[in-house]
Amino acid sequence: MYKYERYLHKSQHLSKEEFEQLAQLYYSNVKHSILIEKFDIDVSSGNLYKCFPPQKSDTECPYCKVNLVNLPISKAQSRSDHRKTVCLSCDHEYENNKCSCGGCTERKNEEAHKKKIAEQHKSESILDFLKKTRKTPVHLKDLTLRDRLYLAALLKTHLSGDLKIIKPVFEYRQALAPTREYTIEMLKYLSHHGAIQLSERAHMQYSLEDNKLRYDPLHSYYDFNVISNESSKMAIIKSLLHPTPLEVHEVEDGYKLWLEIALHESMQYLKLLLEQCGLIRLALGIINEKTSIEISTYLEHFSTSQLFKILWSIANNAAAQKQKYNKSISADALINNITKYCNRAIENNWEIGGYSRTYHNKQTIVSSILFDQILKIGENGFIQKASRDYLEKNIENVGAACQKK
Numbered sequence: 001m002y003k004y005e006r007y008l009h010k011s012q013h014l015s016k017e018e019f020e021q022l023a024q025l026y027y028s029n030v031k032h033s034i035l036i037e038k039f040d041i042d043v044s045s046g047n048l049y050k051c052f053p054p055q056k057s058d059t060e061c062p063y064c065k066v067n068l069v070n071l072p073i074s075k076a077q078s079r080s081d082h083r084k085t086v087c088l089s090c091d092h093e094y095e096n097n098k099c100s101c102g103g104c105t106e107r108k109n110e111e112a113h114k115k116k117i118a119e120q121h122k123s124e125s126i127l128d129f130l131k132k133t134r135k136t137p138v139h140l141k142d143l144t145l146r147d148r149l150y151l152a153a154l155l156k157t158h159l160s161g162d163l164k165i166i167k168p169v170f171e172y173r174q175a176l177a178p179t180r181e182y183t184i185e186m187l188k189y190l191s192h193h194g195a196i197q198l199s200e201r202a203h204m205q206y207s208l209e210d211n212k213l214r215y216d217p218l219h220s221y222y223d224f225n226v227i228s229n230e231s232s233k234m235a236i237i238k239s240l241l242h243p244t245p246l247e248v249h250e251v252e253d254g255y256k257l258w259l260e261i262a263l264h265e266s267m268q269y270l271k272l273l274l275e276q277c278g279l280i281r282l283a284l285g286i287i288n289e290k291t292s293i294e295i296s297t298y299l300e301h302f303s304t305s306q307l308f309k310i311l312w313s314i315a316n317n318a319a320a321q322k323q324k325y326n327k328s329i330s331a332d333a334l335i336n337n338i339t340k341y342c343n344r345a346i347e348n349n350w351e352i353g354g355y356s357r358t359y360h361n362k363q364t365i366v367s368s369i370l371f372d373q374i375l376k377i378g379e380n381g382f383i384q385k386a387s388r389d390y391l392e393k394n395i396e397n398v399g400a401a402c403q404k405k
């Protein structure tokens with residue numbers, strides 16, 4: 001016998017009139033023990049109210065197809081309290097996710113089973129996709145300058161201690177690259193060229209739709225995919241962590257990377273300045289293609305350090321304007337102000353001093369590897385404007401210094 005029905009059995013000897021009398025006495029605070037004795041009901045005093053006849057509801061039990069009933073409420077409950085609606089045949093409780101009746105238990109087991117099968121299927125198809133799209137490893141000697149830079153930065157910050165896997169980029173405190181956008185660009189470049197591969201680890205985070213794998217590049221694990229016929233994995237990683245310096249035939253590529261890092265450092269600084277000035281909404285949308293095109297135009301004329309000074313003036317003017325007119329300027333107007341300032345400075349040959357990096361705007365790993373280890377120009381990558389000639393001369397100077405030694 002089911003639990004709700006059991007209580008009704010205890011009072012089945014009472015007539016309709018006796019039930020009415022019992023209910024009236026119960027709700028007018030007569031002691032339960034007196035009522036239990038008077039009406040001869042074998043129940044504890046706390047459960048007495050459960051022996052009152054329930055009210056039929058209009059809802060059907062999904063399993064037994066009989067009408068559910070609204071259970072009586074105890075004296076302690078107020079009339080507005082939720083009344084349980086249950087099935088007297090199987091104990092199913094209406095709209096209760098935790099209902100443990102036979103029907104609900106079976107349904108939940110079936111759902112769990114279906115979920116397990118679906119997950120197994122998802123896992124198999126993603127693993128299969130990863131296997132099918134696996135790229136052939138890249139040879140150490142075939143790595144481009146860009147590969148060397150990105151790999152050095154990524155391995156330095158995110159390679160696991162056992163050299164087995166590249167951990168998700170978001171997990172590290174010290175920034176890999178100046179902007180989130182540039183970090184994604186780096187990961188996409190390396191994946192596309194096959195130097196790293198999306199790992200099978202945590203593959204259930206990915207989703208496969210229309211034969212296209214969707215994943216968050218910043219939250220994913222990667223496998224290292226560089227080989228060499230001559231060296232062990234450890235020797236390969238060692239040489240990647242210490243990339244070889246720029247060579248004469250790589251000057252053009254080195255120059256491009258210099259411009260890219262300068263661009264993203266400038267955009268990140270502008271974003272930071274806007275945040276510090278309280279122009280939060282403007283800061284949120286400022287790193288985009290349009291800003292990138294405008295700022296990159298001036299990287300041929302100014303160093304990153306000089307651009308920092310220009311951006312500082314522009315951001316602070318925007319903040320002053322907001323305070324004066326109580327209205328924030330638009331992103332387009334802000335970019336327009338940068339353009340005007342830079343053009344005036346170029347036309348009038350203004351001497352622009354430079355700003356240094358700040359505590360909140362520290363040099364990132366990819367920037368320091370590029371300027372210190374690959375281009376070998378150190379802080380000049382920040383205080384000089386990007387220049388092919390400068391790189392060529394520097395290679396000569398570094399070479400001469402080495403020969404002297």
Ligand SMILES: [Zn+2]
Pocket residue numbers: 061062063064065087088089090091092
């Ligand atoms: Zn039922």
Ligand SMILES: [Zn+2]
Pocket residue numbers: 091092093099100101102103104105
């Ligand atoms: Zn149920």
